[in-house]
Amino acid sequence: MPLNENEWYIEAPWGRICIIAWGDCLNPPVLLCHGSLDSAATFRPLVAMLPENFYYIAMEFPGNGKSDWFPPGLMLSSYDLVYPIAVVVEHFRWQKFVYMAHSFGTIIGKLYNLSYPGKISKVINLDPTPNLLTVPADEFSEWYHFYFSKFYEKYETLNTPKETGPIYTYQEAIDTLKKKRDLTDELAAATLERISEPVCKHMIRFTFDQRMKLVTRPPFSPDSLQSLFTSIPTPTLSIIAEQSIDNGRYDRALFKLDEKAFPLKNYSIPTPTLSIIAEQSIDNGRYDRALFKLDEKAFPLKNYSIPTPTLSIIAEQSIDNGRYDRALFKLDEKAFPLKNYR
Structure with missing residues (x-):
């Protein structure tokens, strides 16, 4: 039997955070956090396959899905997205919870876990791509210009209100999502429903915050990243996509592919059987x-x-x-x- 789905908003200092919940609120909580430019809808197929004896809460980061944007004009960093998690946790008064996230959401979860130690009981990472955080010393200049210079060079575009953004037919928007995100028709439609709004007859526009395309990642050196991440005592399961390995996304953080690199023996990767x-x-x-x-x-x-x-x-x-x-x-x-x- 599918779990009941409910949707509502949580008040935050800058606006509202949209969440979708599945299951009984009396069950142990699992917080679900999506990747970059995504929405809570990405977890619907997965939740349908998960045990029913948990309470699943999928939050949408500010500027994603149906959550309100951060105030305009500001450059956004990964650290800015840690506090929204704290708002959700405080709202539900969770003492402990399981954290499950995909891609960029796994980075925010790591930063939250370091900032609020002891709150997360277990972590499930769905393709945690650590290259987003790894910056060797000789590439610091490249990192700076990629985020900071690019932000101010594209300041007007990145801070454009959604009302002045381009409009598309429904099929054009679906095709755009499928091409950029490699989604099926079903997932593209579910995602589009949460990141678009009608403009006029047969036309829609995207509603996500353009700044979310350029959220600054902290520039950890490869050694610092490994030292920091392997020091976290939380039991962690990482599901790693072969395509991400083939694309070199783990080349600078090979420790994420090696359970033995974690001295606390709290990290596991499911073995193909x-x-x-x-x-x-x-x-x-x-x-x-x-x-x-x-x-x-x-x-x-x-x-x-x-x-x-x-x-x-x-x-x-x-x-x-x-x-x-x-x-x-x-x-x-x-x-x-x-x-x-x-």
């Missing part, structure tokens, strides 16, 4: 009380796989025509170590 299941064991009822082991979709971390038995019907004519000359292994059952190919 391949299960070879014998049909006879299924027939004998050995999985009757653990049917989830037969279903890859039952593992929300998507780190579990079962090799699919494959039967290939190969035409002799295709062999004679040389279509398998560059893939002769397809003609040899013994070339498949899992013994699932015939």
